[in-house]
């Protein structure tokens with residue numbers, strides 16, 4: 001840039017700086033945000049282009065001027081630092097001409113001030129001033145260059161401090177101390193030119209006064225210039241104030257715009273939220289409406305279905321109505337026909353009534369005849385009934401006589417058969433036992449037809465043994481008993497043979513039935529049997545039969561009272577199997593009263609009125625035996641069980657009385673000591689000894705009875721069992737021994753022992769049984 005350009009006065013330019021014109025609506029000069037239209041400018045400080053341009057350019061000029069003429073205000077500098085798009089770049093990059101002007105002014109002032117200083121010094125100052133355009137103007141203008149001081153200390157110092165007027169007073173300064181560049185403008189440039197020309201011609205003027213005048217004129221010019229500059233400064237300060245106001249306003253506007261923007265953003269966010277909520281609501285409403293629609297459609301479908309059903313019903317009703325109408329017409333026709341028929345019938349009834357009247361008259365005559373005939377018939381019936389009663393009485397007398405005869409005959413038959421009889425029964429091989437010929441004993445039976453005729457059956461046991469010489473010996477043992485039952489014989493068949501004995505009880509005879517044999521030979525099976533009708537044993541069958549027979553005898557005037565007792569003899573001690581507690585702890589004794597009647601102390605006797613009670617009694621005894629077996633080892637086979645049925649009968653018609661006992665005895669296993677395994681066990685040994693003792697006592701009693709010595713000693717007291725059975729074993733009773741046998745070869749020895757014992761009993765002839773007459 002040339003110095004001439006720098007010296008152009010900027011005063012007129014600064015005075016023409018346009019001030020920002022606030023719009024009528026917006027005093028801030030920033031167009032308002034039309035939020036309602038939701039159009040936002042890209043920057044709140046970028047309003048209408050024309051106004052912005054104008055404001056910015058003017059502001060920039062003013063700012064530049066202000067910064068050049070005075071220390072920049074903090075507000076202005078901060079505005080320059082702001083990153084807002086419109087202000088900073090323009091202001092920073094384009095310093096206005098005013099700034100140049102100010103710099104030039106400062107330079108020119110310096111040059112003027114340092115008229116007397118060296119030109120080099122003046123140039124240095126000017127360069128330094130240009131190098132710092134933003135520096136405060138007062139300092140370069142007021143501060144003298146230290147380099148110039150030694151050369152022209154009095155003049156330069158005074159000139160610098162006193163201003164141009166003192167400069168004019170300095171006479172030592174060279175003429176070129178006044179810078180020609182001062183006269184850049186209209187008056188100032190002219191003044192400077194004049195000075196220049198005055199200085200140029202100073203060498204030519206010799207007169208000192210003339211020079212002073214020139215200098216004074218020059219000073220006057222400077223004063224004018226100074227005033228103008230002062231005016232410009234004032235103008236610039238005003239511009240600066242305006243600019244600061246504008247800046248403030250702009251900042252306010254910006255803040256407001258930002259606030260508006262924030263509000264608008266919040267409003268937008270709120271609107272978006274509200275919009276989303278509305279959308280949600282609407283969607284929910286749509287869904288609800290959809291559901292309602294579906295419900296309504298469903299209802300519509302149901303209604304349609306119902307309508308079609310109703311239509312169907314109506315159609316059916318119409319059809320029914322039509323049918324009923326037809327029926328009605330048919331019935332009407334039938335009614336008419338019936339009415340006609342009714343009229344005809346009425347006529348006939350009248351005719352019949354007349355006929356009935358005639359018949360009634362005839363009937364009355366007939367009834368009279370019938371009454372007479374009835375009286376005659378009644379007389380005849382009465383005569384016949386009297387004859388019948390007389391005949392019935394005769395027949396009953398005959399029957400009673402026949403019953404007495406039957407009893408006598410029955411007893412005679414029993415006596416003929418023997419009061420002690422022995423049956424042998426061989427049980428079948430059980431499923432778990434092998435039925436191969438080797439496993440089974442060789443047992444043969446006599447001819448059954450011959451047995452029927454003779455009343456004697458034979459059982460033949462063939463045993464094989466080795467002789468001393470080592471030869472096999474075959475021994476055939478035949479035994480004859482009253483009856484031998486083969487393995488195939490059922491319970492019913494066995495009972496048929498002993499049912500007569502049961503009948504004898506009702507006739508007043510004591511009966512005792514023993515089941516004898518080794519363990520597992522079928523004693524319990526024979527006496528008690530199974531639970532059903534086919535397998536029921538002798539005890540339930542005998543009881544059943546006694547009850548049935550007593551019911552028949554009731555027609556002939558007999559009334560019976562029965563009671564049951566179930567005892568067990570184990571190791572010579574009596575246990576009551578019908579006791580109330582689980583295990584009998586009472587000590588029972590056998591006692592005989594003054595009439596010779598034997599009884600067991602504290603033994604329970606249960607009255608029996610029907611067979612069901614007897615089966616309950618047997619169950620009770622069985623369960624107690626099971627408990628005892630659990631507590632004291634398996635002892636059912638090691639004890640004797642004695643079921644006693646006591647029967648008392650009265651016949652008021654014949655004035656007869658009877659009292660008898662049925663004893664059904666399941667004896668303990670009869671195996672010998674060696675095969676019982678008792679040697680290994682003390683308890684078992686004791687059991688076996690007691691069993692053998694009681695069984696041999698039984699054999700002794702039977703033997704003694706068999707010897708038939710009148711008044712001879714019978715050793716009943718040798719065992720509890722024989723004492724208990726004394727009444728049944730005495731000559732006044734009928735005794736049956738059922739000898740149970742195992743079919744197995746392994747038991748052959750025991751089988752032979754049992755058969756020998758049974759033969760001994762069978763050979764006993766006991767005196768005639770006596771009928772027990774109740775006292």
Ligand SMILES: Nc1ncnc2c1ncn2[C@@H]1O[C@H](COP(=O)(O)OP(=O)(O)OP(=O)(O)O)[C@@H](O)[C@H]1O
Pocket residue numbers: 426427428430487517518519520521522523524525526636637638668669740
């Ligand atoms: N005639 C038979 N028919 C079918 N099974 C029988 C017959 N006799 C005995 N049994 C069966 O043989 C087995 C032994 O019979 P049972 O218990 O009556 O012998 P027991 O001599 O009374 O023995 P214990 O002295 O141990 O009481 C039982 O399972 C029984 O059901």
